[in-house]
Amino acid sequence: MNTQQILDLIIAAIILSAIWAQLGTFISHKIRIVSIQSVLLSVYIILLGYWGNEFELIILGILIIILRAFLTSRILSSKISSTPFIFRERFGDASWIGIISILMLIFSFITYRILFSPLGYETIGDGGFALLFQGIFLIGSRKSKFSQFLGYVEEENAIVMLSLGIISLPLMIEVSVLLDVLALLIVSTVLISDKPDSQVFEEMTG
C-alpha cells in the first residue's frame, strides 16, 4: 500500500463516519463518532505534513486533535446527563435518512467533479465537499441541538479538507478558525443546557 492509498483510505473512513453519524440515534455515540472523524482528519494532516516535510501541517493536525477531537467531545459530553443512554434522538425513518445521505453523497461527488474541475482533482477536496453536504444535512434534518452542533463541526472538518484540496490557508487563519469554533461551542453549550431539542414558539412565527 503506497502513501496515497493510505491517505485515500483515511478519507473513505471520514466519509463513512459521516454516514454513521447520520444514522446513529444515541447522542453520546454520535459525539464519539464525530470525535473519531476529527481524529482521522488530524491523522491525515499529520501524515501529509510528515511525508511532505511541512511543519505547519503537523501543528495544525495536533491542534485539531486537541481542540476539536478532545475538547469539543469533552464539552458536549459534559452536557449529557449522567445516564447517557437515555439521551436518544427521535427522528423520522432511519432508512430514509440513510438513502438521502447516500444520494447526497453521490450528488456531491458528481458536483465536485463538475464545479471544481478547473482546479484539478484532489481526493481530499472531493471528500471535503461531500462532508460539507453531510454536515448541512445533519443540521437541517434534526431537531436535537446536539446533532445540529455536531453537523456544524462536520462542516468545519469539511472546510479543512476542502482547504487541503484547493489550497492550504495560512496557519494563523486555520488556528483562528479552530479557536472561533471552540468559542462558539462554549456559547452553544449554554444554549443547549435546558432543552436539548429545538422548539416551535407561536411568537416566533410570521
Add this chain to the structure above:
Amino acid sequence: MTVSGYIWILFLLLVPALSGVMYFSRHFRIISIITSTITSLLSIVVFLLPSGTYSYFYLNGINRYILLCVASISLFSVIYATGYHRKLGESRNVRLHMSMMSMFTFTMIFSLVINNLGLLWIGIEGTTASSAILIIIEGDPADIEAAWRYVVIVSAGLSIALVSVILVYRIFGTLEITALLASRAYPSQILVLAALFGMIGFGTKAGIFPMHTWLPDAHGRAPSEISAIFSAVLLPIAVYAIYIIIHTINMQIIYGAAIFFILITLFFVALVMASQRDIKRMYAYSTMENMSLILLGFVIGNVALLGSIIIILTHAFGKAGAFYSSGNIIEAYGTRNLSRITNLWTNQRFTSYTLILSTLSVSGAPPFGTFLGEFFIVSALYSEGLGGVAIAVIILIAIIFLSINYRVFGMVFSLSPIRNPTRISIQQIAITGAAVAVSGVFTFLFLGGLL
C-alpha cells in the same frame, strides 16, 4: 503618519477588548459607559485618518462610516441598557451582558478594519459567538431558541463563506483586501463559484433571502438595545464583506446574481410586512429591506455608492431609534403584539413621536437620508440602463413603506382605554430621542457638503 494611524486603530480595538473585564467590577455600568465613550471618541479620530493601509489594518471610504456607526450605536445601546435592565439589579446576567457587549463591539470593529479577508471572516464569526449570549439575558425559553437558531444558521452559512475565502486565496494568492480590490483576474468558473459561495455565506449574516430565517427570530427576541446593534451595524458589516467579494471578483454575471438576490429579498419583505404581528419582527423585516438597498448601491457603484453610505448612516440611527422605541413600548404595554399596542398617542406621547419619526426615517420618507439614498440608487439604476430593475425597486419599497407606516400609525392613533402610565427610565427616553434626532441630520450634512 502611518505609525500614529496604526496606533490609533490599535487603541480603538484595545479599549473595548480590555473593558470586557468589567464583569469583575461592582461599577460595571459606569465602566461600560466610560469605555464606550472613549471608543466613540477614538472612532472619530480614526474616521478622520486618510484612507489607506495601516500595518494590518485598512481604512476606506466605506468602512470608516460603518466604524463610526458601530462606536456610536454601541455607546447609545450601553446607556440604554443601563435603564432597560435596571430591574435585574446587579445580577450576574447583567454583568455578563454588559461585558459581552464590549466584546461584541471589539469583534465588529476588528472585522471592519482588518486588511485580510480570512481574518475578516474570523471577525464576523466572532461577532456570532460574542453576541449569541446577549440575546438570552432574560432567560426566556423563546429567547434561548432564537439564540440557538441564530448560532446554527449563521455559523452554517458562514462556513459556506469560508469556502469562498479559500477559493479567493487559490485564485489570487493573497487574502489582503487592498491587494484583492486592486487585482484583476480572468473570468472563470471558479471565480463565479467563489462569488456565489461568498454571497450566500455572508448573505446569511446580512439577512439576504433565502438565508435570512434567523434574523426575525434573533431581532425579535433580543433585548431592544441588542436588536438595535444587530440591525444598525452588525448587518452592514456583513454587507461590506459581500462588497469586498463581488468587487474582487468583478464579473458582470455576479452583479446580475446580486441584483437577483436583492430583488427577491425586497419582494419577500413586501409580501410579509403587512401581516406582521410582532413589533420587533416587523422592524427586523424592514432591516432586510435596508440591507438589500445598501447592497444594491454597492453593486451599482458611483452615485449609488454614495446613496448606500447615506442609508447606512441614517438607517443606523433611525433603526436604533425604532428598536429603542419598541423596547419602551414593550416595557410599558408588556406585549410585543401589534394588535394589543393601542392608543400610544395618549399613553406614551414621547415614544409616539420617536416611533413615528424613526419609522419614517428607515422606510425612506423625505427629508430623511434614506429617501435621499434611495433616490441616488434608483437614479444610478436608470443611468446604467437598468430601468426595469429601478421600477421594480420603486414599487417594492413603496409597498413596504405603506405597510410599515400603516401598522405604526395604527398603534399610535387607534383608540382604547387609557392605561396607567409606566415609568420609562430617563436614559431610555434620552437615548431614543437622541438616536432619532441624529438620524435626521444626514440629509442636511449632505446638502451642506459635509458628507
